[in-house]
Amino acid sequence: MTRSHDPAPLIKASSAQAKSSNFKDAINTLKQALPLISGSPLSFGAASYSKIVPYFQKAGLYKEGLAYTLEILIPTGLQDIERKLSHVPEKNRNALSHALLAEIYGKLRLIAQREGLIEDRDVFLEKHKYHTESHRALMNELYPR
Secondary structure, eight states: OOGGGOSHHHHHHHHHHHHTTOHHHHHHHHHHHHHHHHHSSSOOOHHHHHTTHHHHHHTTOHHHHHHHIIIIIHHHHHHHHHHHTTTSOHHHHHHHHHHHHHHHHHHHHHHHHHTTOHHHHHHHHHHHHHHHHHHHHHHHHHSOO
């Protein structure tokens, strides 16, 4: 993979920007990284997708972050799992999809709580719990003890 197609430097740069409280810059940098993550032949973990979510809240952009997450981030992450892991059994892909959604809804719950939006927090908490439990159940099926 050539350097210009590697999302790692952008992900690292966004962390440095966020550390300096430049959350809008960190958001823009991660928005640039998402197509590289998606276009990469490598699979990226849920944290690579969800990293952007708290930056929206810290930048005072809760509603924009919510829209971006629901309209772009989640569909992209789920499509990436299906496309990049098409050779993996469906049950495994489903487990990974639930893990991704649990991670993202957990971040959405956190930012809703920080904003004092109790109804949003409760909706995202329920979705987080559902996807966490679904992931756990599938993992127990796939890898019984």
